[in-house]
Amino acid sequence: MKVRHHKPSGKIVIISTTVTVLLGFFILLLEISELQVQKQDGFERMFKNQSVRRVRIPAVRGKIFDTQNRCLADSVPNYCIAIYTHELRSPRSAIANSLELIHEIWSRIGINPNIDYINLKRHLSLTPNKPFRIYHDLNDEQIIHWRQQFEKWTAPPKNSFRRQRIPGLKLSYPVEDRSIFIQTSELLSKRTSTAANTLELIYEISSRTNLKRTTTLQEIKNHIYARRPLPLIAWNNLKMDSILQWADSCSSLRGTDIICYPDRNYTDGKHIAHLLGYTLKNQNIENFSDIWKIHYDVSGLSGEKGLEGIYNDILSGTPGYQILQVDAAGFHNRELQITKPIAGGDIKLTIDSEIQKICNDALNFQQPGEKNKIVKGAVVILDPNNGDVLALASSPTFDPNKYMKSSKYRQEMMVDPHSSTFQRAVFGQYPPGSTFKTITSLAALKEDEGFYDYQYNCLMGYKVSGRIMRCWIHSQGATHGLLNLENALMCSCNIYMYETAQKIGYEPIYSMARQFGIGQYAGLFPKLNEQYIHQKLKYGNLPESANNAIDLCNLSIGQGQILTSPLQMAMVTAAIANDGKLFRPRLIKEFRNLPNEKFIKNPTYLIRDIDIDLKSLELVKSAMKKVVMNQNGTATKANIKKIEIAGKTGSAQYKKKIDDKITNHVYAWMISFAPYENPKYAIAMIIEDGVSGGQTIAPRLSKLYKDLFKYDGSLGGRK
């Protein structure tokens, strides 16, 4: 045998190699089992964190109806052209590169180059080696500006002295012959960014459908940076013909589709804007926990003000979730799971939108001498039999559809000197003025039956604690003469009320006003899905005691510290009209938490039976009738034929300081109910800066009643 026998040491080497190999495999086994079995959860989570994205998709918002089932706030489809950026990553296109470069130059020079897309395409296909002119006949100023911008753009990076080259632009000649050229030959084989491809697609769609391009390169870049897995919305609020055009010409294009998002439309717009409020794009992304993190939110709407805001929980529905898988670059890869959104519930109001319109018309019913003044005021109409709110109008008003869409309009509204977005009917706080005399009278009659035939003389120079208090008629150089209570109410005599108040004191008036709900929460917006809790919140202002006799006298005529809202005065009127039953104003007739469910009734709620004699109520009511129907009444202008109306005017004076000049102003008031027998409507109307209740409000009220009775058929109208 030629071969030498190996030494014993060789065997040891083989054996120890075998041991080493086995040990090596054993180490690998241990390590892999640690990774895959023990630490699996951690890696699983890491994997999901980097590749799974949750997108919240908005639910269709519930509708708001009026009492006649007219839709006031509707969810409408918003058709959009979407661009799926993840499908636009691969192609290399000279057109996209050129467009991107042109937009980059545009953003720096600030002059719209009015790109002719077709022309650019033709240039690139026929003569790509020649430069393409994008600006011509630039003036000196523009050239200097461009040169500066170009310097900045191509400035050398840190630690380098060489200026950066921008493909497609000549470094040494940014301007030639007062024109800017791009060297398209350099762009033919350049790598194309996704943003550039998106831009090209937008131009392509724009040229095929004649839609005007609105998306800028910066917006595309922002989208790709911040909302990469989601489709980019290039156009929204498309009209039907645009959609058809798109379907005809663009459906074969790669990476684009029409998608639909829910949007909001307010059918009656301005008429009921304050009450309904508005919706805005949902800004806050709620994170439930780390695992349930929401990465992206697709333009959901959330109610901001008014009913939209208060009942957002019912209306907004439950948003759905889309779980997306994204690839390493963060682009959409596939949809893993989708939870469909559940549409929101609906609300049916007691408001009648026709009556609402009538109210708005009446508020803006110009009187001679008002000269197109912007009317600042409010009307509330309640049904005295059950407290249903038939109309809640405030003026001036705003357009909620415009408010949602235009941020410029929103800013205008925020600094509006007339506070157009302020809901005066509910939240306005005014001294009630002479309309409060009804309460003073009722308090007096309850306290002392002698007032049924008590007479007092309205004289000039009535002194309270050494101060002369006046009646409004004194400024006209006249007096009311000797009056009883009924006439005092009819003529709205202050002196009689002072005297009454002095006699009965503060407490009876205070408790009567409290019984009528003044100074208390009206409960217009109850929490629908909870049991009623009697709210003891303070609302308006009713001082608990008077400091002196002057305060007492002021209260008796509804001036001084007392503040009420038009809604509260409407409640007072309704309670007088229906013989002392104070109802909670009911705004929501029915509601449901889910669409297709049955409506749940929101019951009427009697706050209390006011503790007064019918006899005294009759007296006050007949006095109120005389205010309108008697020729000596203060509101004869409110009179309409055929139907008896009762009312009470009020003119609360206040002082306003404008430019160091103190001027006197009047809150013109009127409360009224009609028809006198079996009243159907209880109304409170106020206008800021009026002349007086009788002058400013009464004619408007007359128009209001005419339209109202025509509408409900009492005057032989529709019904």
Next chain:
Amino acid sequence: MKTSGKNNMDWILHLTILFLLITSVVFVYSAQFQSINETGSIWLKQLIYAGIGIIFYFVTALFNYRKLIRWSGWIYSLALFLLILVFLFPEVNGAHRWISVKGLTIQPSEFSKLAVIIMLSAFASAPDRDPDAKKTFFTSLLIIIFPLVLIIIEPDLSSALILLPATLTILLYAGIQRKLLTITSGLLLVFTVLICLWIKYETPNQKSISTSQTIFLPEFPMMESYQKERIKVFLSDEYASSDSGWNKLQAQVAVGSGGLRGKGYLEGTQNMLGFLPRTVAPTDFIFCVIAEETGFIGSLIILFLYTILIARCLRTSWRAIDEFGRMMALGLSVLFFSHIFVNIAMTIGLLPITGLPLPLMSYGGSFIISTLLGLGLIQSIYQRRELR
């Protein structure tokens, strides 16, 4: 003692190789799979390479390996020639590693590994060799160093270093002066540790990971920045934002998220979504793809198959009839094992990221053919084993 006939091949080795190759094609397909429409085509190439490799395997197996003793000088010279020829071809990814003629691309360093082992075994097993002579030691050292240096300056450090354990084992087996061997290995080890420390504390450039230490050494010469980056990523516990840190993290996430049972074939999302870089998923990170899709059970099977493979190779070494066969089989076993160990250890974060492929599994023609050539040699040795 008698030599066996040709029908005494190692069937277990045959089956193991076949099973591994099938797995390879199946998972190279999966590594490139995006969707039904985007499947990629390299699995087909891999199938062809595997077919060619198997032909080479059987041809080599039938060939009497002892003839290599005479040819070893020529084979070694050819390998050196090819390694020099590499530098005449254009750079790809900043390295001269490939020779491409008319679309056919080969990577000479893969074949030169075999050549070094053949040459060294032939040299050390020569009957008149005195293992204690210093001349023997230094000649062996020269045999190793020439190709090693050529591969290092390609540059392909990991391919060069992977030769060291195999050659060291051969020299140990040959009984070459232990003292000198120990000193050389010791020096090498100390040297490596010093380099690692230097790299860890060198002045960081902008792209490298942030470190909190205050003492900075000047930059280490002679290494590419990506290589240093990999070592830094390995040495620091924080995951860097750099490419190698990303790869290390993503490889671990892929293996870890596979869990016990895996995500299912063609469901390996780490790879499909591009978190594992698409260029290396079918090559260096093929084990990640398998581990993610088949889970711990799949990894276990793969490890088991590799254990059988190496065990059969070592058994061949044990039972070979001559010193040359023993040395060669031993050297090849250690070479395969080091590839397997380093590759898997790197995908699970035990070792720094290197460009070493997984034998019989990673995509790549030269490597799969050279591996099968080596295994053919093992079969050839096995056929002529001592029978008991």
